[in-house]
Amino acid sequence: MNLQCEPGLAAAYKSRSQIARVLTEDWCARELYCAACPSNALSRTETNAATVDFFCPKCAQPYQLKSRLNAYTSKITDAAYEPMIRAIREDRTPNLLFLQYSSNWAVSNLLLVPRFFFSESVIEKRKPLGPGARRAGWVGCNILLGNIVPDGRISLVSNGVALPSKDVRSRFAEMRALSGVRPETRGWTLDVLRMVREIGKENFSLSEAYDYADQLQALHPHNQHVRPKIRQQLQVLRDLGFLRFVAPGQYAVIKH
Template identity: 40%
Template sequence: MDLNFDTKLATNYHSESQIIRVLSEAWVKDHGYCPNCSVKPLAEFANNRPVADFYCANCNEQYELKSKKAKLSNVINDGAYDSMMQRINSEDNPSFFFLTYSAHQGDSAQYSVNNFLIIPKHFFKSDMIVKRKPLSPKAKRAGWIGCNIDLRQVPELGKVFLVKNQQVIPRDTVTQRFQQTLFLRGQTQRARGWTLDVWQCIDKLGANFSLNQVYTFAGELQLKYPDNHHIHDKIRQQLQILRDKGIIEFLGGGNYHKLN
């Protein structure tokens, strides 16, 4: 996999944002593949489609591409807040590709991919989308409200790298990791929220952890689910789900181990 952008494709563009859009989309078209079924290449949707950029003609997975210069950060700038909320709550919401790149200046600018990862759509929750302040009355789009995507809300297993720190990840590893979490799509939105919230809690613990350690997050979970009066029961239920799906294993005596 060549990690360099083909800069010849952007010779007729002058805006930096347009250049990156053209180069990054072309790179994904040439080198990307479907993390779900491993088919290559991905097909492109028509330009200016509001929902997604690419799709897999084999399994119909949809993908939207977000590109950013330099390091992968915990918070990603996105577009309109209302549009984003509609997308993640719709039946055909896309998964998101995140691509970070470096720019090298010389006789002509050169760009290379640093990281390329996918966050499957079943990891997106409403509280990941952070509303920004409306633009000021003096702005060209006065009152417009954008949003940020908070990647800190995603369990580590939900960040599936195809390229990490300029190292290409084997395709079968990518597909295995993507498919390992597909069970989340079979849950209702509320049930999935519980699983992801407890999963996020255990991500903050070590490779080995205890039930009592997870119970320390009960207050935090109670704030998210004020109508639930059986938080400890719910925690045990979610740990059993994660155990049954091969995310963690039960060691006995209230102790667990992360398998990934």
């Protein structure tokens, strides 16, 4: 789990974050595997690829790496807002890897969020940079980790211990049906799935789901038909195998 900090590396780079970038990318190139297929290695992309750091040589799944010293907070600063929203709408987001390393260069935690878990509800628009900034007017975004459905946070390393790759792959495979939902409506599907997880019961009713109507309305301010949308998305989740309809207005959770 160590990042292998060679002597001399510290001298070659200006800052600790630059060293971290080199070490964590090296580690991923050595240790990572594809969660979507049996490939036991990932390939690096050309260095100037803006949002993709690795891809699977067998199935071409794209991966982007983010790394930091401390534990991830609920809000992660990301790149420009508009290109991120466009990527979500066009279904081009990469799988994201969140790597946390310790001060003695060991990998403490590594989380994978599959690409189909990113929706507009997960992206927060930041204030434009002020007139004094070098890129005045530029608008960045934050990734709201807390708005990602728990199902979409797959642990590869936890407290310095790697989890079995077969568990990671089976988790990815279980969730993959979500990628078949059109990107225009997938945001709704994910928000309603997150609601189901928040309800947290094996069986729940439509009226319990409606308790989340205001919250969902806030995430989708232009939608005037939130309750019908909730019912529609519960059907989508049933068709994807997450839920079972047991009686009118009564649902049972299948996948946990």
